[in-house]
Amino acid sequence: MKLYWNYFIMELKSQMQYKASFLLTMIGQFLTAFTTFFGIQFLFDRIDGVDDFTYGQVLLCFSVIMMSFAIGEMIGGGLAVFPDLLREGSMDRILVRPRSILLQIIMPNMDFSRLGLLAQAAIVLGIAIPASSVVWTWQKVVVFILMILCGSVIFFCLFLLVASISFFTLQSLDFMDIFTYGMRDFGKYPFSVYGESILMFLTFVIPLALIQYYPLLYLLDRQNGILYILSPVLSLFFVIPSVLLYKIGLSNYKSSGS
Secondary structure, eight states: OOHHHHHHHHHHHHHSSHHHHHHHHHHHHHHHHHHHHHHHHHHHTTOBBTTOOOOHHHHHHHHHHHHHHHHHHHHGGGGGGGGHHHTTTTTTHTTTSOHHHHHHHHHHOOGGHHHHHHHOOOOOOOHOOOOOOOOOOEEEEHHHHHHHHHHHHHHHHHHHHHHHTTTTSOOOOOOGGGTTTTHHTTTOGGGGGGGGHHHHHHHHGGGGGGTTTTHHHHHSSSOHHHHHHHHHHHHGGEEEHHHHHHHHHHTTTOOOOO
């Protein structure tokens, strides 16, 4: 672990080497994310609710997804270099090193400018909590923390899935952004607003509803079942197919010969 911690510190120092550039990039992330917030604000200037959810409750959904995405992308966003590693043959060097392949790719490619996005989500959360009408208890605080932590894992797994598909094709995978950045944008509203079929897809295929919609119902005292409380934890089953696809792709890897 000491090696990976050194990787982490070296990458942080590297990105902080040009402090003005790093700060401006982080501020850009911070400000750009507010466009979505203002979109929600303008919408609720004209309506009172969306699918029986109030302004504060929608902001609570938005902040959970944005926090989860910011953490997941900061750690897993570097997996976007996967296709380049495979095409250039750089993957061969990584494979012969006696260390975790994923960590060798993740650690040098972490994007700390995503802290700007995380800060924006924290500010929105500060607005959402008093406006959401949630009666907070310690159990609800635990569930809310699980929503963010488990959501971060799910977004990381989505980045891993997209990277793993690179083992099977040399074509551009930009269209797969719908499952990463697209899901972030979908999550600004409770997933039930998109209809029953989308909600089922986001429950049983890509389980983002398990870290957003269902635990939200518990926080709002609309549901009290144990499945609603544990839904963020249940979403972690998504790790299994994500890692499995990665393992299958890795076992079928053939060097490009570059």
